[in-house]
Amino acid sequence: MRIAVDAMGGDNAPKAIVEGVMLAQQDFPEIEFILYGKEAEIKKYVTNEKNLTIVHTDEKIASDDEPVKAIRRKKTASMVLAAQAVKNGEADAIFSAGNTGALLAAGLFIVGRIKNIERPGLMSTLPVIGNPEGGFDMLDLGANADNKPEHLVQYGVLGSFYAQKVRGISTPKVGLLNNGTEETKGSEVTKKAFELLTEEKSINFIGNVEARDLLSGVADVVVTDGFTGNAVLKSIEGTALNMMGLLKTSILAEGVKGKLGALLLKKALKGMKNEMDYSKHGGAVLFGLKAPVVKTHGATGPEAVRYTIRQIHTMLETNVVGQLVTHFEEDSKDE
Structure with a gap:
């Protein structure tokens, strides 16, 4: 090796x-x-x-x-x-x-x-809140700005393979990122991709998923075009960083009481930070x-x-x- x-x-x-x-x-x-x-x-x-x-x-x-x-x-x-x-x-x-x-x-x-x-995708394993050992694989995260419906189907197969072989999930749930869960929602690309993913027998496609549900573990694999995926990834990163910064600022603003409270909650706060740290799953794979x-x-x-x-x-x-x-x-x- x-x-x-x-x-x-x-x-x-x-x-x-x-x-x-x-x-x-x-x-x-x-x-x-x-x-x-x-x-x-x-x-x-x-x-x-x-x-x-x-x-x-x-x-x-x-x-x-x-x-x-x-x-x-x-x-x-x-x-x-x-x-x-x-x-x-x-x-x-x-x-x-x-x-x-x-x-x-x-x-x-x-x-x-x-x-x-046709188009290898950039994929990372991102965190699921409340499940430190879990996560979901998302692609494409920026290797391709534009994608055809057929590419999104391949991403579903690629992500499912990775979740099975590397992360040990026997039957990974594959979701298509969209602006609604109904199959009629989305652009022409996502509508066609939904149809093709439904027909793909090698994966466990569960339908459309929304961005607000990603960190709750709605799917084990989430597929999207590279432009959207990169924007979502950076939104998650930015939100996590800003929330931790806001929490720190709020604690310091409370003076001695805030610092005492933070000391008592030190273990819990460290656990929260670790839970949002997706580097423990490794890097981004050009799969x-x-x-x-x-x-x-x-x-x-x-x-x-x-x-x-x-x-x-x-x-x-x-x-x-x-x-x-x-x-x-x-x-x-x-x-």
Whole structure:
């Protein structure tokens, strides 16, 4: 099991990335890590060299680089070399906290998509309130701004596969994000997608779901177009951050009484914060490619890196991508 790591991607690279890899080594000593980036900087944070290789390069893709141009022009960038290693069979998966658009481009143009999957989707596991160990998988979260109804059906199949194989849900409930639960609601795209999802026998489609119900666990998998998905994701993130900020401000405004109350509720408040932290489920997967391509937030810390490597380990252990390839190849033969 070999994971190619873009050690220079992210706001806190390479420190946070390498420290996260060191933590993951404790959990999975069998994983071989290949770290791409500036060797001298990476070595500062390496505490265990077992099953670890550093491939030196001075070039990296910056957060403000134009994604496709960067992938094509920066041939020796850490992210490009990591993706190339997966394509060449030198690694089984790639992980990065760098430029999201560039990683999507590297996944599509270097790693390559699975045959018969038209638009791989960006998918994350998001939290369900009241169920810290639960969550729901949502895609597309921004890989594609525009989608056809057929793409949303493929997202349903992709998400269902992931929920079954990686998260262990035997019969995942798949919902279509819409502005109402009635099947007549929505745009022409969602109406047609509803019809096609209903006909798709390989998934447990439960119908339309509304955004207000997502965090209550209405579905295990939620499918939508990339524009809407990205907007919903950022709304959830923004609401969570602002609510925690508002709570802190309100407590401080109460002076000594507020601080005393916060002290008494410290454990409960910490639990609430942890419940809304979806990084424990790992990173965002560009699902539908020939190998796992996984992205974490640019400001990620070592623990989030550790969770993401745990996620990749499960994906490789369950061979979810291999099973996905078989599924879509068999569908093609049946047709």
